[in-house]
Amino acid sequence: MRAQLDLTPNTFDRVVELTRGTRFRSATVRKIAAVVLATLGVVLFFRGDPATDTVAVVVSSRDLTPGQVIADSDVEVREIDSKQLPEGVVSDTDLVVGRTVAGPIRSGETVTDVRVLSPRLAGLSVGTDDARIVPVRLADAAVADMLRSGDVVDVLTVGPDTSRPDTPHPDTPNESVADKAPQILAAGAVVALVTTSESTRNQQEQVILLALPTPAANVVAAASLSNAITVTFR
Incomplete structure (x- = not known):
């Protein structure tokens, strides 16, 4: 009789099989952990720092x-x-x-x-809480086109030159600009805004807004009611 082949796994075979199973399970666990960590990273990226x-x-x-x-x-x-x-x-x-x-x-x-435009803007522009923004229409509208927000200017008008004895009285019909002396109404005014010529019906209506301490703002506002106003750049 032929000897029957014994296929029963011995101790060595059992150890090898157990090792193979452990390696497979370890690889699977690592893959799952990698997927979980990647998902967590994406969630934290879009969530941002919770603190x-x-x-x-x-x-x-x-x-x-x-x-x-x-x-x-x-x-x-x-x-x-x-x-x-x-x-x-x-x-x-x-x-x-x-x-x-x-x-x-x-x-x-x-x-x-x-x-x-706000009182806060006026105050920060001139460095004092007691400040106002005053609208001014310049005598030469072309000057307004050259102004930009943040520019620092002096505000001027003209009046009779009292230093000249032959200067005509302000009410004299033939009085000319040459007979008048420049007067500085306010120094160091800050341009808060220049209206664009496109937003007005014509260039002559273009207005600039100046930030000034309240006393100077009142002087400029009053003078603009009857006098020609212009500015000089600093």
């Missing part, structure tokens, strides 16, 4: 130009990292809607209190 404080602030929805009146559709509220916010941010759209833009604002930019 970061955010603040609801007003940002522009589109590019805004100086002189433009802000509408509801021009601004929106977004959550921004508090560490990235400038001073003077606005948290409520009602505080800026209806106000006039003082300087260019890009889409997505936070809107601050100095980006719109």
Whole structure:
């Protein structure tokens, strides 16, 4: 009789089979762990740092130009990292809607209190809380086209030259500009806004807004009612 072949696994075979199973399971576990970690990384990337404080602030929805009146559709509220916010941010759209833009604002930019015409803008421009913004129409409208927000100018008018004895009286019909002496109404005025000639019916109606301390602003406003006004650049 032939000897029967014994196929029963011995101890060595059992050890080899157990080792192979362990390797397979280890590889599977590593793959699963890699997938879990990758998913967690994606979630954390979009979630951001949970410890970061955010603040609801007003940002522009589109590019805004100086002189433009802000509408509801021009601004929106977004959550921004508090560490990235400038001073003077606005948290409520009602505080800026209806106000006039003082300087260019890009889409997505936070809107601050100095980006719109306000007492705050006047105060920061001249360095004192007691400040006002006064509108002025210049005698030479072409000068207004050369002005830009932030320019510093002196405001002048003309009056009778009292140093000349032959100077005609101000009411004299033949009195000319040459017979008048320049008078500085205010020094160091800051241009807050220049209306564009396209937004007015003609260039002669173009207006500039000047930030000045309140006493000087009142002087300039009163003089502009009856006198020709111009500015000199610094």
